[in-house]
Amino acid sequence: MSIQEFIANEVKSNDVVLFMKGTPQFPQCGFSGQVVQILDHIGVGYKGLNVLESAELRNGIKEYSNWPTIPQLYVKGEFVGGCDIVREMFQAGELQQLFTEKGVVVAA
Numbered sequence: 001m002s003i004q005e006f007i008a009n010e011v012k013s014n015d016v017v018l019f020m021k022g023t024p025q026f027p028q029c030g031f032s033g034q035v036v037q038i039l040d041h042i043g044v045g046y047k048g049l050n051v052l053e054s055a056e057l058r059n060g061i062k063e064y065s066n067w068p069t070i071p072q073l074y075v076k077g078e079f080v081g082g083c084d085i086v087r088e089m090f091q092a093g094e095l096q097q098l099f100t101e102k103g104v105v106v107a108a
Helices: 003-013 030-042 055-065 083-092 094-101
Strands: 016-020 047-050 072-075 078-081
Touching: 003 055, 016 030, 030 083, 030 094, 078 083, 083 094
Parallel strands: 016 047
Antiparallel strands: 016 072, 072 078
């Protein structure tokens, strides 16, 4: 399986996927940490993939999304954005609305 196939499989088989530096329990960059805090605050289940474990994954996700930075959030197979976009959507109430529209269960 190529790295692109791996990424496509993860994005398609999980409702919410966060490609990040570190893990949800131990983010290793401030931007990844902010997105984790937002997702945890909303109460949505998600899979965190640590791009620091693999240079192939770190470079592959940038190619996959054609987006240069990490973290990257995907909801129901769709690329949402990085830290700034996620934060702005959260503050405007749009992120919560996106989860609801896509049928993703939120606890908050």
